[in-house]
Amino acid sequence: MISYMPYPVRIDDIVVETEDGNQKSFKLVFENEAHTKAWKHVAGQFAMLSLAGQGEIPIGIASSPTEEDHLLFTVNRAGKVTTALHQMTIGDRMGVRGPLGKGFPVDTEMKGKNIVIIAGGFAVTTLRATLISLLARRSDYGKITFIYGARTPGMLLYRDELQQWAQRGDIDLHVTIDREAPGWDGLVGFVPTIAGQVAPSPENSVALICGPPIMIKFTMPPLEAIGWTDDQVYLSLENRMKCGEGVCCHCNVGPTLVCKDGPVFTRRQVKKLPIEY
Amino acid sequence: MKVFKISPAELDTMIEQWNKVHVVYAPAMEKQAAASPDCAPGWCRVDGSAALTLLPLLTGPTLASVKPFFFPQPETLLTYTLENTRPDKGMMREPERSKDMQVVLGVRPCDARSVLLNNLPYQEDQFFQANRQRTALVGFICDQTLSTCFCSRMGGSPLDNEGLDLALSRAEDGFIVEVCSEKGEALVTGLELAPAPEGDISALAARRNAGGNPSATELDSLKGSELGTLYDAAMWQSLGEACINCGACTFICPTCYCFDIQDEVVRGQGRRIRYWDSCMFPLYSLHTSGHNPRGQKVQRTRNRFLHKLKYFPDRFGPFSCVGCGRCVKDCPVNIDIREVMDDLMHLTAVE
Ligand SMILES: Cc1cc2nc3c(=O)[nH]c(=O)nc-3n(C[C@H](O)[C@H](O)[C@H](O)COP(=O)(O)OP(=O)(O)OC[C@H]3O[C@@H](n4cnc5c(N)ncnc54)[C@H](O)[C@@H]3O)c2cc1C
Ligand code: SF4
Ligand code: SF4
Ligand code: FES
Numbered sequence: 001m002i003s004y005m006p007y008p009v010r011i012d013d014i015v016v017e018t019e020d021g022n023q024k025s026f027k028l029v030f031e032n033e034a035h036t037k038a039w040k041h042v043a044g045q046f047a048m049l050s051l052a053g054q055g056e057i058p059i060g061i062a063s064s065p066t067e068e069d070h071l072l073f074t075v076n077r078a079g080k081v082t083t084a085l086h087q088m089t090i091g092d093r094m095g096v097r098g099p100l101g102k103g104f105p106v107d108t109e110m111k112g113k114n115i116v117i118i119a120g121g122f123a124v125t126t127l128r129a130t131l132i133s134l135l136a137r138r139s140d141y142g143k144i145t146f147i148y149g150a151r152t153p154g155m156l157l158y159r160d161e162l163q164q165w166a167q168r169g170d171i172d173l174h175v176t177i178d179r180e181a182p183g184w185d186g187l188v189g190f191v192p193t194i195a196g197q198v199a200p201s202p203e204n205s206v207a208l209i210c211g212p213p214i215m216i217k218f219t220m221p222p223l224e225a226i227g228w229t230d231d232q233v234y235l236s237l238e239n240r241m242k243c244g245e246g247v248c249c250h251c252n253v254g255p256t257l258v259c260k261d262g263p264v265f266t267r268r269q270v271k272k273l274p275i276e277y
Numbered sequence: 278m279k280v281f282k283i284s285p286a287e288l289d290t291m292i293e294q295w296n297k298v299h300v301v302y303a304p305a306m307e308k309q310a311a312a313s314p315d316c317a318p319g320w321c322r323v324d325g326s327a328a329l330t331l332l333p334l335l336t337g338p339t340l341a342s343v344k345p346f347f348f349p350q351p352e353t354l355l356t357y358t359l360e361n362t363r364p365d366k367g368m369m370r371e372p373e374r375s376k377d378m379q380v381v382l383g384v385r386p387c388d389a390r391s392v393l394l395n396n397l398p399y400q401e402d403q404f405f406q407a408n409r410q411r412t413a414l415v416g417f418i419c420d421q422t423l424s425t426c427f428c429s430r431m432g433g434s435p436l437d438n439e440g441l442d443l444a445l446s447r448a449e450d451g452f453i454v455e456v457c458s459e460k461g462e463a464l465v466t467g468l469e470l471a472p473a474p475e476g477d478i479s480a481l482a483a484r485r486n487a488g489g490n491p492s493a494t495e496l497d498s499l500k501g502s503e504l505g506t507l508y509d510a511a512m513w514q515s516l517g518e519a520c521i522n523c524g525a526c527t528f529i530c531p532t533c534y535c536f537d538i539q540d541e542v543v544r545g546q547g548r549r550i551r552y553w554d555s556c557m558f559p560l561y562s563l564h565t566s567g568h569n570p571r572g573q574k575v576q577r578t579r580n581r582f583l584h585k586l587k588y589f590p591d592r593f594g595p596f597s598c599v600g601c602g603r604c605v606k607d608c609p610v611n612i613d614i615r616e617v618m619d620d621l622m623h624l625t626a627v628e
Contacts, residue, residue: 002403
């Protein structure tokens with residue numbers, strides 16, 4: 001039964017991720033041990049963050065299920081609830097309701113495949129969760145390619161982890177920024193351009209692409225040119241949400257409910273939908 | 278199924294009995310529609326003799342649908358305190374909820390059916406299910422239909438008792454009472470009612486048979502049609518231009534069930550509530566970024582009709598409309614869902 005009651009959690013840590021201060025990561029721990037055990041999610045799912053007096057917002061789960069003792073959410077300061085959340089401090093209490101929606105098929109379609117992850121801006125959150133899930137069972141997957149871009153070096157999320165991943169030999173990592181910047185000696189260029197240069201083979205592969213719609217639009221042609229099909233490509237949609245449980249209708253895109261049927265869809269599924277997202 | 282026959286006086290006695298242990302509601306007449314402080318608009322609390330006041334209601338839909346009994350305005354989902362001195366500040370608590378049985382009189386077959394349809398998306402919703410459990414629907418089979426009624430076209434019938442707990446129909450000098458559920462059974466337990474004479478039972482059955490089989494409708498061809506054909510139809514343009522997006526049709530509709538959730542704090546005491554929303558409003562789909570996937574009026578008008586006639590049936594089977602005709606009567610610019618259906622049927626026929 002759907003109860004709309006969040007689990008009580010405590011803010012255990014807050015990290016300011018970006019130079020503009022607009023992205024913060026919140027590490028949350030359950031107040032009740034039983035809830036820690038009860039919580040089971042899949043990378044790509046989301047949850048409702050609940051602030052008494054402010055409301056609830058859907059946020060992608062940035063932690064992997066393998067990070068068992070806490071949850072991580074990276075939140076962009078945008079409106080009412082996200083601003084209130086940004087003002088909270090370590091030790092404060094709030095609520096989490098979920099996990100909600102369908103995640104990436106890490107245990108099914110992705111198993112045994114080469115994985116190509118393409119992320120733009122702060123849509124990287126659930127892809128961080130995915131990468132960590134994959135690394136925990138590295139031998140279940142083939143080659144892992146991770147392409148991630150942000151406007152400036154200071155706008156990249158999870159910078160410490162990016163460095164750790166770069167040092168591992170088992171991820172083909174490409175981190176890029178939009179324009180030259182002092183002190184940056186990495187890749188420069190938009191994500192679609194870099195994706196075109198990396199040109200990951202579609203053979204026995206699956207791609208997960210999350211980012212602004214414009215990035216997705218321009219990333220597809222170079223991939224299609226080398227043989228990628230719509231069934232191999234997974235996207236994550238966003239729409240305004242209220243219940244997150246497929247009841248309130250807010251998130252509908254035609255007959256599809258993003259909160260329940262998604263937010264993860266194959267590109268083929270997305271193409272069949274009216275453009276109402 | 279047990280079937281009784283009662284006189285109007287016996288109906289009064291029944292209602293009196295129910296009133297002692299339950300909360301009893303009846304449809305308000307036009308004049309008192311907004312004038313009852315203790316229940317939803319269009320309904321009133323019943324005290325004393327009701328049978329005769331209910332009689333005019335044997336024709337056409339009640340002013341308001343039964344939606345508020347299952348989906349109250351607002352429903353409290355949880356509560357909390359924000360007082361600084363309280364150790365439980367910010368902790369979410371289960372709301373206190375009434376467990377009183379509510380008995381709703383004068384329910385139309387179309388409205389009874391709407392509860393069954395809304396139950397499909399609300400199957401797992403704790404609040405809706407609790408309200409269902411504590412609500413008994415005492416319905417009136419329709420004597421006559423209005424020009425705006427089209428329940429038969431939507432797979433229902435003016436003579437249906439589906440979804441009702443007790444179904445009353447008019448017979449000579451009184452009413453036939455069909456006991457349609459366990460809740461209905463409980464309502465008549467302890468009352469000494471006479472079984473209905475065989476003649477009355479067969480007369481009712483004959484009326485129903487004459488009505489034909491309502492479950493298969495010519496509209497079913499819409500269900501198999503391609504979404505693209507319906508979605509891209511030129512008709513939405515003119516419909517969207519006419520519609521003023523007032524949302525009236527969605528609020529009076531028994532089968533419109535979407536909701537918004539908000540936090541409300543009064544003097545340090547907070548609650549999270551849900552209340553009726555409408556996909557006719559631009560805020561409904563507005564993202565924080567300012568992007569609005571249904572920013573145009575035509576997109577919203579289309580969404581309402583396609584939700585009822587395509588999206589809902591794709592997901593659950595039946596159409597999300599019971600043909601009560603309220604939206605037809607109350608639309609300020611005379612948009613008629615029956616014409617919308619005709620146009621869509623025409624499109625699929627061409628296809
Ligand atoms: C599946 C999913 C995952 C998301 N993941 C993240 C994430 O990881 N990090 C992040 O920063 N943001 C994420 N978002 C967007 C985030 O939910 C919105 O930025 C947030 O709801 C804005 O709330 P607000 O109260 O600050 O803004 P306001 O505009 O004041 O919001 C008012 C209400 O509108 C609704 N709303 C407005 N915009 C959106 C939107 N784009 N999506 C959903 N609901 C909205 C919410 O119910 C909110 O309570 C995600 C959205 C979805 C649907
Ligand atoms: S759409 Fe109109 S006719 Fe159909 S159930 Fe709703 S109010 Fe009644
Ligand atoms: S009542 Fe009529 S004008 Fe108002 S939103 Fe509904 S269809 Fe549009
Ligand atoms: S958010 Fe309520 S149905 Fe998707």
